[in-house]
Amino acid sequence: MSRPRVVILGAGVAGHTSAAFLRKWLGDEAEVTVISPRPDYNWIPSNIWVGVGLLQPDQVMFPLQPIYQRKGITFHQAKATVLHPEGLDEDRQPFVEAESTLETSPGLLLRVPYDYLINATGPKLSFEATPGLGPRGHSLSVCTAPHAQEASRALDEAVARMKKGDRQRFLVGTGHGTCTCQGAAFEYLVNLEFELRARGVREKADITYLTNEFELGDFGMGGIHIRRGGYVTPSNIFTESLLAERGLRWVTQAHVKGLEPGCASLEFLNGEDGEERFDLAMLLPPFKGVGLKALDRQGADITERLFAPSGFMRVDADYQAKPFEAWLASDWPRTYQSPAFPNIFAAGIAFAPPHPISRPRQSPRGTAITPAPPRTGMPSAMIGRAVARSIYSMIWGAKEPTTTASMAEMGAACVASAGNNPFRGTAASITVFPIVPDFERYPEFGRDLNHTFGEIGLAGHWIKILLHHLFIYKAKMRPFWSFIPE
């Protein structure tokens, strides 16, 4: 009997973690294959520092092929396009169709058979959702290392103009009403301010934070509460304080309708229109699924059976539409197994969340202005590992997934940089438990206040540096890598 074949689509945090653990646990008992359109691994949390010119892209990226070769993982540099979970009439072996992205054979069609499939494709950066948004339009991004490098160059040019005496307007935040990753925008904002101070031009800069959050500190998680100074204080108080202290202006409840050179047109939650003018804008795009299709064995389109309209994969979540007040922690998936095909899983950003975490809101014109739920590095890695463990167990005979990793049952530790300097830098160290609030277990605040904590200081910056090196070491699968927690 041939070895079971596990195919992983995507080599980001979730996909790479799955591949690494499957190889470690399965040894030579299974064939592990990764299909990713890009040749490199990118430690995305450190892109912020590339975006302000403090790191180079090669310090946050490394080539995957040598590592996979060393570990016996097959790697195809290709973009998965179509799933055939039933195989074909003449051959029932499930397979994935992918188009090569190698320069030597662009577009070459690959057919990769699988027994188990992990969809860890991450998001499509949907810049097209807002006219004029993105590096091909009129704003910058730090979502990829090359984008961040472009942002760094634009910052250098802005600083040069400021040194000549010009004032510059910076606009940082979210480029659409349904964006997620406010934490990344926030990190870029405060790092930008720190860097402008370090370069001696802060007084020439007007910096605005533009966000789709209802109030500061929501971060797509409905905000958090922290015990401090005898009070349980919401995160908007801390976030507002951080911005006010640094002389940063903020605009909340905003959807970006479109960008033209130097101007963002806005729609607010109250239905009013507005605009923000800028010389440099770093605005994050909304995310959607990468657009995988699925066909049955006769070639009929079954994409809707596997994927939500957003393009993210349906898993074992409760997708029944219900009002905010009826949302439950148990709506969130635990095993990430596809209900349509038990040998398919989705990990990281690729799974469809049952609903947002923040309360959904829309303008009188019906425009949704609500953060989408974040899925940061730690939960993505934990989901990737849990899915890998379930597949390992199923290969050895388990009938069902054996390992769970619900975002409503796990916490997250997050370090948000607020300035990069070994003695003057700071970062906000935050722990949250659970990520998705559970108002049945924790009726008042939805989270365990003994495990939900936040503090800003130099120690956080040291931890951020430590995590940068630890996680790149782990991703390179160096000796004892698996002892480093997700």
Next chain:
Amino acid sequence: MTAVYTPFDQGRRAQGSFATKPTDFTKSLRTNVPWQILRFVVINLKMIRVIWKSHH
């Protein structure tokens, strides 16, 4: 269920006026090396506790 927004003030003059601001002492502690070494240990322990709880 979606909630329709009620009017608000985006005016710059009002912004930050009532924000909580750190005292000079609080700000100095943020970059005070001996204090931050202690906080480094404490924060790591807190994070390890959350990671442990998440894995079990």
